Amino acid sequence: MRLERLCVARGLITAAELASGHAAGAAKPVRQVVHAAKADGLLMRKNYARPATAPARFAVGQSVRTKNMHPVSHTRLPRFARGHTGTIERIQGCHVFPDATVAEGVERPEWLYTVTPAA
Numbered sequence: 093m094r095l096e097r098l099c100v101a102r103g104l105i106t107a108a109e110l111a112s113g114h115a116a117g118a119a120k121p122v123r124q125v126v127h128a129a130k131a132d133g134l135l136m137r138k139n140y141a142r143p144a145t146a147p148a149r150f151a152v153g154q155s156v157r158t159k160n161m162h163p164v165s166h167t168r169l170p171r172f173a174r175g176h177t178g179t180i181e182r183i184q185g186c187h188v189f190p191d192a193t194v195a196e197g198v199e200r201p202e203w204l205y206t207v208t209p210a211a
Contacts, residue, residue: 142201144186150205154180158207166191168204178207 099105109116126134150156160175161167166189184204193199 138190140187140190141185142188142199144203145201148183148203148205150180150183150203152180152183155210156180156205156207165189165195173207173209177210179210180205181208182206 096110100107100110104120106116155177156179157177158169158174161169168189182205184206186201187204188199188201
């Protein structure tokens with residue numbers, strides 16, 4: 093739904109075209125044609141891993157309780173996992189949140205862990 097609304101808002105399609113599933117007229121000219129050889133590079137995600145600024149706080153195998161927080165911006169901690177206990181399964185490295193970097197204007201690398209729920 094969000095992609096559909098965005099396409100209509102940007103004038104890429106009309107609501108009638110979306111409802112019918114067919115174009116009503118000629119396609120709009122494009123600024124750039126992406127050839128198959130370049131497509132992979134455009135579709136790959138950027139690497140947000142950064143050098144650690146401090147040692148990891150937790151170790152593999154350690155029991156942890158996740159925070160029950162409600163931040164305004166993005167977090168890698170889904171709501172269903174907040175406030176629950178689990179075990180550190182893997183340390184993914186130090187990473188930056190792209191949206192936080194844009195909002196704050198600085199990169200603030202944070203450790204990223206994979207946590208399995210407690211049995």
